[in-house]
Amino acid sequence: MEPVLFYGVPHGCSFGSIVALEWLGQPYRLHRIDMLEDSPGFEKISPLGQTPAMITADGRPLTESLAILHNIAARGLDKGLGFAQGSKEFDELNWMLAYLHTTLHSTLGYGWNAYKLADDDHAGKAFLRRLAREKSADAFAYLQGVLEGRDWLVGDTKTVADAYFIGIARWGEDLKLFDIAKEFPGIHRHMARLEADPAVIFAHAIEDERQAVSAGGFLGHIGIDEMAPRIAA
Numbered sequence: 207m208e209p210v211l212f213y214g215v216p217h218g219c220s221f222g223s224i225v226a227l228e229w230l231g232q233p234y235r236l237h238r239i240d241m242l243e244d245s246p247g248f249e250k251i252s253p254l255g256q257t258p259a260m261i262t263a264d265g266r267p268l269t270e271s272l273a274i275l276h277n278i279a280a281r282g283l284d285k286g287l288g289f290a291q292g293s294k295e296f297d298e299l300n301w302m303l304a305y306l307h308t309t310l311h312s313t314l315g316y317g318w319n320a321y322k323l324a325d326d327d328h329a330g331k332a333f334l335r336r337l338a339r340e341k342s343a344d345a346f347a348y349l350q351g352v353l354e355g356r357d358w359l360v361g362d363t364k365t366v367a368d369a370y371f372i373g374i375a376r377w378g379e380d381l382k383l384f385d386i387a388k389e390f391p392g393i394h395r396h397m398a399r400l401e402a403d404p405a406v407i408f409a410h411a412i413e414d415e416r417q418a419v420s421a422g423g424f425l426g427h428i429g430i431d432e433m434a435p436r437i438a439a
């Protein structure tokens with residue numbers, strides 16, 4: 207059976223997994239999780255209630271972006287989405303994914319955490335936003351250096367790292383921390399290249415519930431009850 211990806215709105219990091227699935231071009235379905243609402247039953251697939259989560263083709267729940275992206279990359283070696291484990295290129299891809307998650311995602315995460323504080327905790331919010339700006343400025347600056355003279359984050363083709371990047375780099379402006387075009391033109395250039403990609407246009411349309419044109423793999427959304435028989439015991 208085709209895998210199912212659970213993606214989160216608004217603007218979850220699961221965006222990258224949707225893009226990667228589109229690049230892969232193999233059949234898949236989606237399930238939408240509104241992160242601002244309760245999602246009964248989702249805890250059976252993602253115990254922490256976080257997206258992305260996947261039900262693999264053989265019915266196993268799989269959480270964590272990096273695990274899901276590596277699952278997709280392993281099925282897309284022929285397309286250059288990932289590399290054979292043990293190769294230099296695989297190490298580079300793994301390094302970049304880890305950097306994007308543990309540094310860029312984490313530092314921007316301080317900004318999201320500011321929204322979890324009480325409305326009147328102005329000092330707490332200001333502290334978290336300052337931390338987010340300072341730390342993620344360093345993270346963006348480093349990444350901009352990596353991108354210098356390159357078209358893609360790793361190797362000579364787009365990989366799952368580029369897919370993950372475009373889902374989280376947008377937070378710099380979502381959180382009103384930066385004017386990316388002015389402050390990080392190299393990051394802006396890479397974002398603009400990816401924003402023109404049909405898979406990224408598709409993922410935006412899915413998040414925004416607009417008409418979405420798939421490269422062919424998307425078989426539609428599926429309800430959580432419909433999935434129950436497909437999940438391995």
Ligand SMILES: N[C@@H](CCC(=O)N[C@@H](CS)C(=O)NCC(=O)O)C(=O)O
Nearest residue numbers: 214218219241255256257258270271
């Ligand atoms: N370590 C997880 C983190 C995923 C994560 O932070 N997901 C966010 C959206 S970007 C989420 O689901 N937030 C809702 C929540 O934590 O309740 C991963 O890399 O997949």
